[in-house]
Amino acid sequence: MTEKIAGKETAMSEQNNPLNGTAAETAAETFAETFAERYEQIRAEIAREMIGQREVVEHLLLAVIAGGNVLLEGVPGLGKTHLVRVLGKVLNLPFSRIQFTPDLMPADITGTNILVRTEEGNAFRFQEGPLFSSIVLADEINRATPKTQAALLEAMQEHAVTVAGETRKLPEPYFVLATQNPVEQEGTYPLPEAQLDRFLFKVLVPFPTLEELGAIVDLTVKDGAPQARQVAGAPELLGMRAAARAVPVASGVQEYALRLVLATHPESPDAPEVSRKYLRFGASPRAAQALLSVSRVRALARGRFNVAFEDIRFAAPACLRHRIALNFEAISAGRDVEGILRELLSAVPETRGT
């Protein structure tokens, strides 16, 4: 049920977090100039094993560096699990995989107190669950019951787990990469909005093109396939994250991000027609945070030290698609979230009044 690739001993407590306070500022300055280079290095290394899916890889990397959780949605067999595994290998981060099933219990993922026999006698000792890892792959997350899904909430948001009244910090960097199958809906438990909101991105994993599929086949059915190497570690990742947090954002750009989020609210006075007509509710403030933090990372990854409108536009669909809900009219009209988001992006001008 659970698979642990890295040892639990690699889990880092808050005390041994390599980057906090002034260290983070120093790291930011150190990594700012080389950010784009490092980012490209990681991306290229992942691409050695991951054929195609360039945009998925980019979104995943942006979210990981920004410190967010990612919900990957795609049909089985597209390499979602493989992608996460390669990411852990390249970043040299502990990796756990949890296959969610309807009978999976919260204690199965968080860990539990077990009775152990010691020299002094019997004692309870906390047995950490698979959540205690830097990268957690929650496979087919929508197959677990809401109770188990809810057990992830604290880990995803607070990076902590509370068992038997005791809160335990999870290692940094920490992120949950969940997958869900959009086709098989029988016996699934759709994620509640509150939990969906915890995901920084919802990334759609498309089916590979003919060329990509050929390359995948060529790569995997013979021996001697190229293997990804470790090119970065937790300190580098945290340093890059700190650098991204320091990227300045112009007031106009930030306002654009906020207006985009507000535009998803049908009750907002500035909401465009498409939003009023087809949306039931809009994105939360976490969406705005997600937009700006991911845009900062992307700006640095593009060799810029400031956020541009195009960064916001790039991040917007992945940030917003799981945070808005269509109303009955949209469903009956056959509208999908992607189309509505495209319309929203074109309806909201970059600068006010244009």
Place this chain on the structure above:
Amino acid sequence: MMKNELLKALYPVKRRLRRNRLLRGAAWGLAAGLGAALLLRLVALFIPLADRWLWAVLPVAMLTLLFAAGNALRPVTDRTAAEAADRCGLKERTITALEQAEMADRSELPSASEIRELQRQDACRALETLDVRRIRPGSVKKQLLAALACGVLVIVLLLIPNPRDREADARLALRKTLKEGMEEIARAAELDAERLNPESRGELRRLTEDLKRNLENSRDETDALVALDRAERQLEPLQPLDRMENRTAGDVLAAARSSDASKPSDASESSSSTSESSADAAESSSSASESSTNTAQSSVASQSAAGASQPSSASESAAGASQSAAGASQSSSVSESAAGASQSSSAGLSTRQALTALKSAVTPASSQATSPSASSGTQGNTSQSGNQSSQGSPAAGNGNGNGNKAANGAGEGTTNLEQGGGNSPNGSAQRGTRDPNYKEAQYETIYDPERTETSVRDEMTNQNRLENGESLQAEIGPGKGTLGGSVPWSEVFREYEQTETRSAERENLTPTERQWVNDYYSLLTAQQ
């Protein structure tokens, strides 16, 4: 420091923006100017507007310059320049750097950050490599299309003949005439001033100033004529010193009479003693003839001299002073005598000649031919100045003859001054030679206000009212008088008088002309 470097890098962008604004402003100004020119052309369809080509070009040039300059001089803010640069592919580098620098200046940022410095350097580098020609002025297609449309319309309207333009041209010509005339008058007044006593000199100066102001304010010929008439009247009492010394008793008497005649109440009083006034008139006439004979060579008023140099006519007219018809000529004689008196008294003033010349120049040709007021005015002018070439014509000659004879108390003729009746040496022989339509037109103009509700025309009948065989033309009409052919004079006289007096009050007549009407009936009353 950080900001300075950034602003320095932004300078070419600002310069480019100013140039773009200049072009954009010029396009806006061109459209607005042509729009204004079109508006003025449309206004000119209803209101006369002189210098139409100037008014077509001036707004375009002015507004284009104004808009272009205003737009170009409008300060380009750092933020505007930064945003313009960012739109050329700098991806918000400049505006971010600018905002960060401003925040640093305001100490809103905790401390210097390496990433901010990197960002600023990145922005400056990008600005240095920016080709400012990529900053476009923005589309002015709409403005240029609007300007083109307006321009075409303006040209079409300029080429289409517009009656108002002709009117404006005429007005302009009037202005020019008045200006030139005023200059002439001013020159003449300067010459005359030397010949006047100090008091009169001041009066003359004030008179010319008033006239100048009035002429400047006059909107049309009528205003100008009124002003000129007023000036003429004010000029009458002024006498040159040499004239004062040489004037005869007749002049003094004529001057006294003229001053009496200028007052309507006095005129009626004086007319009550007909025989006395006739005798006086005869006396003054004979005196005037003598004086005129003496001064004929030097007098500018040759007409007056010509009229006065015939004593036989004067005595004849004095003998016929009892005739009611004489009232007409006597009526005119009141005003004419004033003119004559003033003429004799101020004949030496070149200001008066200049005034008369300007008056003739201002008087519209059509008014001179048909308009009663203008006709009367012309008559007054000719008789008063006595040196108008138009006096040679039969029509004008009749009027003058009457006027001069009346001054001698020998007025004779019809109730209609314009019929040319009377014993004037010139006029008696030409009685009734005028075009009947002309006479009727004169009447119709006077009586029209009272006869608007009837289609019946006036009839001119001869009534042998006088025992001495003189015929009298009486006018009948559908007014309060009898419609049955000949009407006794005494029955219609009062009605005529009231009607005329009312009409004179309503019409746009000069005070002098109004005075003529009053005096005319006053004398007729006296005759009756």
